[in-house]
Amino acid sequence: MRFIFLVLLALSIALGLGGWSAHWALDQSAEIGTVTIGPWVANPSAGAPDADPYSKARLAKIGNLTLGLGEGVQFTADRDAAGRPLRRECQYRLAGQTPAARVWTIAPYSQEGRLIQPGSGRVAWLTSNNLMRAEDNSFAIAVGPRARAGNWLATAGTGPLVLSLSLYDTPVSAASGVANVELPELTLESCPDA
Template sequence: MRFLLASLLAITIALGLGGWSAKLAIDGGTNFDSVALGPWRASPLIGTREADPYAKARLAKLAQLTLGGGEGIMFQAEADGEGRRLLLECTYRLTGRTPAARFFTLSAHSDDGRVDLPQSGRPGWLTSNALLRREDNSFEITVGPQARAGNWLATDRTGPYRLTFALYDTPASAITGAAGLEMPAIEREGCSDDG
C-alpha cells in the first residue's frame, strides 16, 4: 500500500511539473530558431515542417495562421529600442525601412494574440500600399492612442501588447541570419499617464 501511494505521488508530481513546464514554454514564446533585429524577432521556420513543437503548439493555442517559408515572414516586437515593454497607452515612433517585400502589414496585437481593433472606426493596421514614404523610401509611423498626421496606427485601452510586421513575398523569408537586414527603430515618445 505504501509503495502504491508513493508511486501515485511520484506520477502526480511528474505530470504536474511536466504540464507546468510545457505551459511555461508555450506561453513564454520561446522560439529555438529565432532571429533578432533590434527589438524585432522572427522565426523563419515557423511556417514550415522544421518548426519546433513548442512554436507549433503556441500557434495552435492562439489560432494564428502562419506564412509558409516561401510566402513571407512575420517580425514581432514586444519592447521599444531601449527594452521597455510596449504599452497601449503610450505613443511610439517607428522610423526607417523594412527588408524588400512586395507587400507588408503592421498591426498591434494583445498578449493573447488577437488584433487590437480600436474603437470609433480608427485604423487597426497599416499596409505598405497606403504608407506615406520619404524620397529615400524610408518612412515614419506613429503608433498610439492620439491621432497624428501622416502614418498613424491607432491603439486603444491600456496594457502590454506586441507589434507585428508581416512581410509578404520577400527574400527575407529565407533568412538564416540577420546580417544585412534592416527593420524600423521603435522609440517611445510618451505615455498618457506621464502628466
C-alpha cells in the same frame, strides 16, 4: 479503497507535473530558431513542415496561423529601441525603411496574440500600399491612442502592446539571411505615466 485513492493521487500528481513541465518547456524554449534585429524578433522557420516541435506547440497554444516559408516572414516587437516594454497608452514613432517585399503590414496585438481594435472609424492595421512616404521612400508612422497627421496606427486601452510587422512575398527568408535585413526603428515619444 486506499489503493484507489493512491492511484488517483499518483495520477493527479503525474498529470499536474506533466502539464506544468510542458508549459514551462514552451516558455523556456521561446528563443529556439528566432532571429533578433533590434526590438524585432522573428522565427522564419516556424511555418515550415520541419519546424522544431516547440515552435509548433507554441503556435498551437496561441491559435494563430503563421506564414509559410514561401509566403513571407513575420517580425514582432514587444519593446522599443531602448528596451522598454511597449504600452497601448503610450505614443511611439516607427520610422525607417523596410526590406524588399511585395506587400507588408504593421498591426498592434495584445500579448495573447489578439488584434487590438482601436474603435469605430479607425484602422486596426496599416499596409505598405496605403502608406505616405518621403522622397527617399522612407516612412514614419505614429503609433498610439492619440490621432496624428500623416501615418497613424491607432491603439486603444491600456496594458502591454506587441507590434507585428509581416513581410509578404519577400526575398528575405531563413536561407537568405533574415539577420541581415534592416528594419524600422521603434522609439518612445511620450507616455502618460513616464
